[in-house]
Amino acid sequence: MTTQALAVSPRRRRRLAGPYLLIAPAVVLIAAFIAYPVGTVVYYSFFQYSASKPWATRFIGLENYRVMLFEDPKFWETLGITAAWVVAEVSLQLVFGLALALILNRAFRGRGLARALMFAPWAISGVLATQIWLLIYNPSTGIADVLTQLGAQSQFAPLASAAGAFWGAVLAEVWRGIPFFAILILADMQSIPREMYEAADVDGANRFQQFAFITLPYLRDAIIITTLLRAVWEFNNVDLIYTLTGGGPAGATTTLPLYVVEEAVGSRNFGYGSALTIAGFLILLVFSILYLQFGRASRREAKA
Amino acid sequence: MTITTRRRTPSDFSLGRESTASRAVSLWIPLGLFLTFTLLPFYWMIVYAFREEGGTLPLPFPFTFEHLETVWNDLNFSTYFANSTLVAVSTLVFTVVLSLLAGYAMSRYDFKGKAPFMLVLLATQFIPGAMLLIPLFIIFRQFELIDSLVALVIADTVFQLPLCAILMANFMRNIPIELEEAAWIDGCGRVRGFLAVVLPLLRPAIVAVGSFAFIGAWNNFLFALMFINSNDRFTLPVGLNSTIGEYSADYGALAAGGIVAAIPVVIVFAIVQRFLVQGVSAGAVKG
Numbered sequence: 001m002t003t004q005a006l007a008v009s010p011r012r013r014r015r016l017a018g019p020y021l022l023i024a025p026a027v028v029l030i031a032a033f034i035a036y037p038v039g040t041v042v043y044y045s046f047f048q049y050s051a052s053k054p055w056a057t058r059f060i061g062l063e064n065y066r067v068m069l070f071e072d073p074k075f076w077e078t079l080g081i082t083a084a085w086v087v088a089e090v091s092l093q094l095v096f097g098l099a100l101a102l103i104l105n106r107a108f109r110g111r112g113l114a115r116a117l118m119f120a121p122w123a124i125s126g127v128l129a130t131q132i133w134l135l136i137y138n139p140s141t142g143i144a145d146v147l148t149q150l151g152a153q154s155q156f157a158p159l160a161s162a163a164g165a166f167w168g169a170v171l172a173e174v175w176r177g178i179p180f181f182a183i184l185i186l187a188d189m190q191s192i193p194r195e196m197y198e199a200a201d202v203d204g205a206n207r208f209q210q211f212a213f214i215t216l217p218y219l220r221d222a223i224i225i226t227t228l229l230r231a232v233w234e235f236n237n238v239d240l241i242y243t244l245t246g247g248g249p250a251g252a253t254t255t256l257p258l259y260v261v262e263e264a265v266g267s268r269n270f271g272y273g274s275a276l277t278i279a280g281f282l283i284l285l286v287f288s289i290l291y292l293q294f295g296r297a298s299r300r301e302a303k304a
Numbered sequence: 305m306t307i308t309t310r311r312r313t314p315s316d317f318s319l320g321r322e323s324t325a326s327r328a329v330s331l332w333i334p335l336g337l338f339l340t341f342t343l344l345p346f347y348w349m350i351v352y353a354f355r356e357e358g359g360t361l362p363l364p365f366p367f368t369f370e371h372l373e374t375v376w377n378d379l380n381f382s383t384y385f386a387n388s389t390l391v392a393v394s395t396l397v398f399t400v401v402l403s404l405l406a407g408y409a410m411s412r413y414d415f416k417g418k419a420p421f422m423l424v425l426l427a428t429q430f431i432p433g434a435m436l437l438i439p440l441f442i443i444f445r446q447f448e449l450i451d452s453l454v455a456l457v458i459a460d461t462v463f464q465l466p467l468c469a470i471l472m473a474n475f476m477r478n479i480p481i482e483l484e485e486a487a488w489i490d491g492c493g494r495v496r497g498f499l500a501v502v503l504p505l506l507r508p509a510i511v512a513v514g515s516f517a518f519i520g521a522w523n524n525f526l527f528a529l530m531f532i533n534s535n536d537r538f539t540l541p542v543g544l545n546s547t548i549g550e551y552s553a554d555y556g557a558l559a560a561g562g563i564v565a566a567i568p569v570v571i572v573f574a575i576v577q578r579f580l581v582q583g584v585s586a587g588a589v590k591g
Contacts, residue, residue, distance in 0.1 A: 019418075022406060023421060033440065034431055040439040041435070041439050103331060117343060118342050119573075123569045124569065125522070131349070131548060132346070136345060146362070183580050229429070236434050239525045239541075242525075243525070257432070264437045264441070270438045274438055
């Protein structure tokens with residue numbers, strides 16, 4: 001397709017305006033509603049700016065950042081919770097998503113239907129996942145109720161404790177996130193040449209060896225990119241936590257973006273919220289660069 | 305123990321002969337566990353949504369539509385549903401049209417700035433909605449679009465567009481340019497050639513892109529939470545969230561509200577799920 005594009009390009013050069021007119025709407029929208037807002041977040045982060053006290057708006061330089069780093073223990077707490085959340089989500093989703101992809105990559109009767117059913121949680125919104133899992137976690141409708149009916153006295157109410165709320169949210173999000181990994185890994189698995197497995201079969205490699213020495217190395221790049229995308233996505237993902245635990249109990253599940261949402265939606269403290277946004281943004285940027293470097297280094301090592 | 309021989313298919317890498325027992329351990333048992341974990345929560349919601357108050361069986365029996373009627377009529381879910389539909393369908397239309405335009409430019413032209421443009425499209429995926437809540441709120445307030453569904457359509461379209469445009473361009477590259485050239489020789493202009501020849505072939509692409517945009521807009525919670533204030537303009541996720549807060553003891557209503565929010569997405573998902581695995585290579589599946 002590249003050669004085609006090159007072969008006909010001289011005629012196209014005459015109509016220079018064409019492609020620019022076609023991408024103009026997308027460019028304008030992205031410039032106005034993504035690029036410009038990113039710029040304004042930086043700008044507002046240097047201001048004392050609260051929507052509830054607009055008259056007190058003034059430039060304060062790096063004051064928001066000083067407060068954030070040195071006087072706001074909540075910033076550091078939310079950062080720790082965010083790290084735990086991202087690590088738990090990405091690792092669990094990866095392990096189970098990989099397992100699911102291995103299963104769905106095999107030939108069996110009803111595979112099409114199984115795939116459709118297994119991927120269904122992918123389409124579910126965070127709020128709907130909350131509503132579904134609330135029924136399961138609620139002592140009078142969920143697991144506790146079933147146990148009671150079976151005769152066991154149970155006080156299972158996961159959302160009441162700090163650890164329970166955290167792992168309750170993790171489980172609900174893992175349920176929703178496994179299909180994402182399974183879909184991406186499955187797409188990549190289907191590009192592995194079958195001859196590799198045939199050769200391994202001839203050499204007498206068992207299935208585990210085939211997985212460890214053929215499948216995993218082939219999936220390496222896909223896994224690096226997928227885990228990075230997912231880490232960024234889960235870092236920012238607030239729908240489920242916001243609706244399931246509301247960041248509680250007592251802030252035990254408040255991640256950094258959720259803190260931003262609280263500042264934006266709740267206290268309308270736009271200046272400080274913008275500074276928190278920039279902090280999150282820089283952390284993600286540095287993390288992404290380091291992660292990709294690490295991925296590249298490990299690939300070199302594997303080749304050497 | 306019987307030995308089974310199966311037809312070898314390209315996607316099945318477990319070659320050779322495999323006993324029924326080993327197939328049970330390596331395939332059917334894990335498959336069953338995964339299916340249970342995936343489907344049980346849905347089933348739980350269905351049971352509570354359609355079981356009469358006070359029922360104790362783990363079945364939707366005695367069966368009732370009462371909860372559904374309650375949320376639809378008394379809890380304003382008919383309004384939320386209409387708002388969500390309006391926002392999601394508008395987003396779908398704008399996203400598909402703009403992706404067709406941008407996708408055509410990216411797949412059929414070489415132009416200066418094409419590579420940076422595509423890079424920007426990809427880079428937007430690292431910029432999360434939550435981080436843009438505050439500046440977007442300020443922008444929409446300047447345009448007096450706060451508490452208007454228009455703000456949601458704009459924000460949803462902007463966030464769905466980049467990946468949909470890339471996906472559309474990838475689909476279009478697979479349509480031979482010769483087909484269009486034949487139409488031009490027959491006297492069609494670019495526009496007519498596109499409409500007559502390319503557009504019909506793009507039907508699967510339009511279905512896939514439209515479905516992704518629809519699901520994304522239908523599920524969006526944060527923008528609606530931030531930009532919409534009055535109950536009559538709530539979309540389903542915000543309506544569902546406020547129901548979780550106010551009617552947390554009415555489990556039948558909660559579950560029925562979930563059913564209302566789930567049905568359109570499940571239908572669209574059924575249409576689009578066969579495109580999922582191939583759409584992934586274009587980076588179309590995010591969350």
